[in-house]
Amino acid sequence: MSNSKRFLPRLRRYMDEGDRRQHRLGTLLYALSGVMCGIGLAIMMPATMALQSGDPQWGLTFWGWAVALAAVTVVGSTASFFGTKLSYAAGLGFMRNMQVVIGNKVSRLPLGWFKADSAGRLSRMVTQEMISTGQAAALYVGQLIKNAAAAIVFCAAVWLWSWQIGIMLTLSIPILFLLLRVSQACVGKGNGLEDSAERDIAARIVEFARCQGALRACRAGADYEELESSFVEGRKRSIRGLWWSALGEILSGTSVQMLVVSMIIAVSYLGASGSIGALETVVMIGVALRFTTLLNEIASALFGMEDRRAMLDGMDEVVEAAELPVVGESRARPTDASVRMGEVRFSYMKEKPILRGVDLDVPEGSMVAIVGPSGCGKTTMLKLIARFYDVDDGAVRIGGVDVRDMTTEDLFARVSFVFQDVYLFNDTLRNNVLMANPDASEEQLRAVADLAGVTEVVERLPEGWETLCGEGGRSLSGGERQRVSIARALLKQAPIVLLDEATSALDAENEKNVVRSIETLKRRSTLIVVAHKLETVRMADKIVVMDSSGKVAETGTHNELIALEGEYKDFWDKRNASSQWQLV
Template sequence: MKLPLIDIVPRMRRMISHPEAMTPALLTSAVAGLVEGLALAALLPAISSLAADEAWWGLTTPGWLVVFAVLALVSVALNFVKDQRNYRVAMDFLRSIHRLVGDQVSRQPLGWFARPLAGRLSRMVSSELMTTGEIFAHMIGPLVSRIVTATVVIVAAWFWSPWLGLVLTLAVPVFLVITLCSTALARKGGRIHEPDEEELADRIVEYAQCQGALRSCGHSEDFAPLTAALDNAVASKKKSLWIETLGLLLSGAVTQGVIVALIAVTGTLAVDGTLEPVPALAFIGLALQFTSTLSAITEGAMGLETRRPLLDSIDGVLTAEPLAEPDTPARLTAPGSVELRGVTFGYTPDAPVVRDLSFEVPTGSMVALVGPSGSGKTTVEKLISRFHDVDSGEVFVGGVPVTRQTTEQLMAQLSMVFQDVYLFDDTLEANIAVGREGASTAEIRHAAELAGVTEIAARLPEGWATQVGEGGKALSGGERQRVAIARALVKQAPVVLLDEATSALDVENEAHIVASVEQLRKDATLLVVAHRLDTIAKADSIVLLTADGQIEAQGTHEELLAAEGTYTRFWNHLHHAQGWTLVDR
């Protein structure tokens, strides 16, 4: 079991831009505690001098008053400097953590974001951030000061009377045990409620993002997952509070017991003549302040423990390991090509999605991936984009394994148009321009024309300057995909990965997307998760996947039809489905 300061200070040191500022802040806190301890220790000789009207430790009562005045002035100045330095470190933390988290997130593989992170990340950099910032501003500095103060008082008590020094020294392990028990209870309480609060945050984000679907189903006011998450969060928070309250009650009870013991020992020493009455009363006052300081140390330690889960969340992001990549770009031996060699991959270790895949997409060709739902078609494109590293085998882009390329080099070769298109809360034109930095207006408009975005701009209230909303909510799904294809056209990447999900599109959007695919084919290598008959038939090569993620057949459309196997049945099924029409009777 660790004391709070042992690991929290080094972890916070990694989270600020100027870690060297922590040392003078902690030293100032320690010196402020030293001065406060000296002031408390001076009470015994000062009161003894006042009661006996004689010098104690070389000073009379006026001399001790001067000492108190000097210590008070020094303490005020030190506390001002201490607070200033501690707040400076805390503000550095608040400024730095957004950049550190942002930099770390930007280095993670894209598959990392498939985890339920939205709620946790939003809490981490918003409401929880200020709470975490309090660790240094209001907790670590005062905790260091109080520890030093208690140490000075113990040392002074030994000089005054070995018996009193022994009594105060024996109180320390008692409070140490209290601190360890109380922080353990606080940690246990945090482990109980923190997962449910993260789940609640995720459900709130989900509830906000899925309002359209919820309202269409009549569940906008009774979303069961959100209600269940809220109930679980409330129940676990209550349980957590009871456990943390138990820690506070334990701390309070033992503190009172130690105070009674100190008073009893002091009274006994006064009765048997070991202590004079007035110094004994002064020591009782000192003991009360001493136990109050120890109790404040325990409460501060518990406060740190209640914030430890927040620090753990930030630390979990900052220490997440990005996919390994080289420091310098590789030399591409076959620009524009894609190849998979014996690739096996699963999102969980014991459940492979694709198995021993081997196929090639030559430069300038178009390859269609077809197969039943769940056969791993989209997973293949994500492996090429290095959302994840394969479990076995190798993925090549440009003739070089993706693991030997820098992220920037790999992404420069790829344009990805997947089903879950995301548009930024910016103008229509800016969302296309993000495809390539420095693209001219003419290039943007030309790509938009080819992808059918020009007519979208024509009917929007502010044309190209229209804000499309967060995620592109002002546009339909098909229109968002057209914008994504325009991005790909602007980027002019040598390889385009396209998930041609046209089954849910209207005739107009489908026609534009088909035309865009033809345009992309002129200038780039295409790997298409194909759903349309025309796209499949026009591909230079077709890769047919089985339901368990293996390659059943490869070849041209004519070759696979001639084989009269699964592909023929699949083709006939699509052909008959496409021929369905609605009739009025």
């Protein structure tokens, strides 16, 4: 459905039944107003003839036609007024509903769906893009229907005046619509090129701002090649996009003008050859010019809708993103806080398997450290346990129950995690820690804050616990955010804790806090740690060594693995050597 070219059903899909009804009625009223507009244009001819000759034309005197024209105008304007009203109401309903649909969907999407740019993308979607698309529902659909109806009625009426012009219009209008579709496709292609260029540049600018630290460390604070090449590539794509858009607009403008000029030439020829009178010729030329406005409005509505197509594509993509199947009620209760992965296979992309038959057995209350080369899938293992994604094959079991057979609430009541990318809410430091357990007492809060090193942060900040963390926790450093995240895990007291130790170097103070917190967590929970520090590895009851092909290479205690003289021994020696490095 998302790739369907039909704009209107895609738009109405995001309206509720009431809004859809209003939109349908509004569109019908627009169509009625278009029919009236077409009839009004058609009436001009007999009315003028009746005025000139003083005789009735087609059974009505000039005054008769004047009354008919007034009636048609009143009906047309009233229909247009109510059509606009209903369409705007439906457009507003679309926007309201869209926010709810996206909001609900976001709460059901697997955690693995969210990437670094998801927040920006979603916020653009439910603000600017949603307003623009709502405007298309409210305005462009009606404008298109109204002007198309007027053009068709006018075209039919022309047959009554002059069969020659009737034939000309009847043949040329389908050709014109075809040309307008081609122009619409050109404008669509142009918009696509320009949008993708803008998106790429925006992503590179965000990256440039985010990576300032790393760039300055490499003395490249202002020269970021990726950004510069994205500007160059973006300029090229924008120019190509502009050419396509310009081609579309020139094609549509020229087609409309050619049709009108042909009409005027044909009318003038008929006038000059005596087939129609001088007054008829003048009125027909006037009406032809009015007809141009109708065609231009049709083109602008089509282009307006084309502009919104990419936005609708983005909305469809979010709404249709695959959700993890969830059970309404957990099928069984875990018997304990053990974790077991059996023959787990997983890939983010089909062609690149990450885990190839991984077994992991973590008895209740034990601590397992996962080590292995960068990119071998250690964090992915934790994410599968927390069900950010579903395994492709095999199973992840908690207390003997497959995580797919547990409700999200049951799973997250048992599991808490500390990942490297810690998100804090723009709330006070206190609330950010308390969100893990809103019923915790002041003593409990202070105890976990002491352990995780949050107390030192609180004492340093002028507003203490009441300091606002900024969006995403921007006001705190990476190390401070990690302390808050560990404090949350300690406060939640979940039976299973997943901890992805920071790969970046932590200061000595922070490392001490992490080690102290791990010791506490180890005493009361089953703990699975993706470990990078030797001290953490040493604390584990069991170590699982992954190899770069996504398989478990070795499993055992520190002493057992050292005695094996395999991959772990290699890892240990290398880490040991690098930890001895000193700056002189």
